[in-house]
Amino acid sequence: xxxxxxxxxxxxxxxxxxxxLIAAARAADYxxxxxxxxxxxxxxxGLFKAAGAGLPTRSIDHxxxxxxxxxxAELDATLRSFGVDLVACxxxxxxxxxxxxxxxxxxxxxxxxxxxxxxxxxxxxxxAIAAGVKLTGCTVHIVRSEVDSGPILAQAAVPVLDGDxxxxxxxxxxxxxxxxxxxxxxxxVSGAIRIAGERALYPQARINQGKPLFWPPIE
Numbered sequence: 564x565x566x567x568x569x570x571x572x573x574x575x576x577x578x579x580x581x582x583x584l585i586a587a588a589r590a591a592d593y594x595x596x597x598x599x600x601x602x603x604x605x606x607x608x609g610l611f612k613a614a615g616a617g618l619p620t621r622s623i624d625h626x627x628x629x630x631x632x633x634x635x636a637e638l639d640a641t642l643r644s645f646g647v648d649l650v651a652c653x654x655x656x657x658x659x660x661x662x663x664x665x666x667x668x669x670x671x672x673x674x675x676x677x678x679x680x681x682x683x684x685x686x687x688x689x690x691a692i693a694a695g696v697k698l699t700g701c702t703v704h705i706v707r708s709e710v711d712s713g714p715i716l717a718q719a720a721v722p723v724l725d726g727d728x729x730x731x732x733x734x735x736x737x738x739x740x741x742x743x744x745x746x747x748x749x750x751x752v753s754g755a756i757r758i759a760g761e762r763a764l765y766p767q768a769r770i771n772q773g774k775p776l777f778w779p780p781i782e
Contacts, residue, residue, distance in 0.1 A: 564729065564756070565594075567593075567596040567610070567718070567750045567752075568594060568595045568596070568597055568648040568649055568650045569596055569598035569645070569647050569649070570588070570595045570596065570597055570598060570645035570647065570648070570649045570650070570651050570652050570748070571593070571597075571598050571599050571601060571642045571649070571651070572584060572585075572597060572600045572613075572650075572652075572653050572750075573600075573601055573602070573638075573650060573651070573652045573653065573655035574600060574602045574609040574610070574631070574653050574654050574655055574726050575602060575603055575604050575607055575654055575655050575656040575657070575748055576598070576604070576607055576608065576609060576654050576656070577602075577608040577609055577612075577654070578608060578610075578613065578653065578654065579609070579737065579740075579741065579776070580654060580674055580740055580741060581600060581609050581612070581653045581739075582609075582612060582614065583744055583745055584597065584651060584653065584744060584748065585590055585597055585613070586635040586741070586744055587614050587745030587748075587749070587758020587766050588745075589643070592780055593745075593749060594749055594752040594753045595649070595748060595749070597618055597684065597754045598619075598639075598645040598646060598647050598703035599618065599619045599620065599621060599642070599645040599721065600613035600617060600618055600619070600620045600621075600640055601621045601622070601623060601642065602620070602622050602623075602655075602738060603622075603623055603624065603625045603638075603656075604620075604624070605624050606651065607622070607718050609623060609653075609654075611753075613653050614710070615636075618621050619645065619739075621633070621637055621641050623637050623638055624756050625657060627669045627703060630655075631660055632662070633647045633659065634657075635659065635660060635662070635663040638663075638752065639663065639666060640706035643721070647782040648670065649670050649672065649673075649748075649752065650672070650706075651672050651673075651744070651748060652662075652665055652668060652671065652672065652673040652674070653674065654704065655673075658710065659663050659706070660708075661708040664706055664707060664708045665708075667706070669705055669728065669758050671705065671706040672704070672705060672706065672747070672748065672751065673703070673704055673705075673706050673711075673713075674701060674702070674703050674740055674743070674744050674773075675687075675701065675702050675704065675711050675716065676688065676703060676736050677680055677691065677699055677700065677702065678698070678699060678700045678701075678703065678718055678720065679694075679702040679704060679711055679715060679718075680710075680711075680712070681699075682699070683711035683712070683745045684692075684710060684711065685727075687699070688729040688730075688732045688733045688736065689729040690727075691732065692723060692727055692729065692732065692760055697722065697723055697778050697779075698720045698722055698723065698740060698776070698778050699720075699723055699732065700718055700720040700721045700736060701718065701719050701721070701736055701739050701740045701743055702715055702717070702718045702746035702771075703715075703717045703718075703743055703744055703748070704716055705758060707761075713761070714758050714760075714761055714763040715763055716747045716750070716751055716756055716763045717743055717746060717747035717750065718743070718777055719739040719742070719743045720738075720778075721735050722774070722778040724736065731768070758776075768780070773776070
C-alpha cells in the first residue's frame with residue numbers, strides 16, 4: 564500500500580467529527596493517518612479526546628494573536644511541523660483569509676451541516692425547518708475563501724420530519740456527518756475524486772447512476 568497521507572484536523576469544540584475520522588484512520592487499509600489535532604480554543608473538549616486517543620495536539624489561542632494573519636502564520640507553521648499533507652476542518656469556527664486558503668488550495672476539506680449550496684452559514688437546521696424543505700443533510704467540500712463554498716466532494720441527504728426541532732434534526736444530520744466525512748476523505752485521498760477547477764469529478768464507473776431518493780418514500 565502506498566504511504567498514507569498525513570491529515571491535520573482543526574477543531575474548536577467537542578470534536579465529534581474528529582473522532583469519526585480518528586476511528587476510521589485506525590483501519591489498516593484506510594489511506595490516511597491523523598498527524599495532529601489543532602484547536603483555536605485551548606479549552607476545547609476535542610483536544611482532550613484526541614490526547615486520550617494518543618494523538619499529538621496543539622492549541623493556538625486566536626485571542627492571543629495580534630491579528631488573523633499572525634494566528635494563521637502560527638497555524639500554518641504548526642501543521643507543517645507535523646508534516647501535514649491535508650487539512651480536515653471539523654467544527655473549526657474561524658474564518659480563514661484568502662491567503663491561508665490559497666496556501667492549502669485543494670488540500671483543505673470541511674464538513675457543513677446542509678446540502679450546499681443551500682443554507683450556508685449558521686443555524687442551518689432551524690433555517691431548513693423554517694423553509695419547509697423535505698430533505699436536508701450534510702456536505703463535505705474543498706475549502707475556498709468564500710464561506711461554505713468550494714468543490715463538493717460528497718453529500719448525504721437526511722429527511723426533515725414533521726415535528727422536527729433544530730435539535731432533533733441536527734442529531735440525525737450529525738449521525739450522517741460521522742459516516743460521510745471519513746468516506747469522503749478516503750475517496751479524496753485515494754484519488755477516486757479529482758478536482759477540476761471548481762468541480763469534484765468521479766470516474767463514471769463509481770457512480771450509482773439514475774437512482775433518485777424520494778422523501779416521502781414512494782411505495
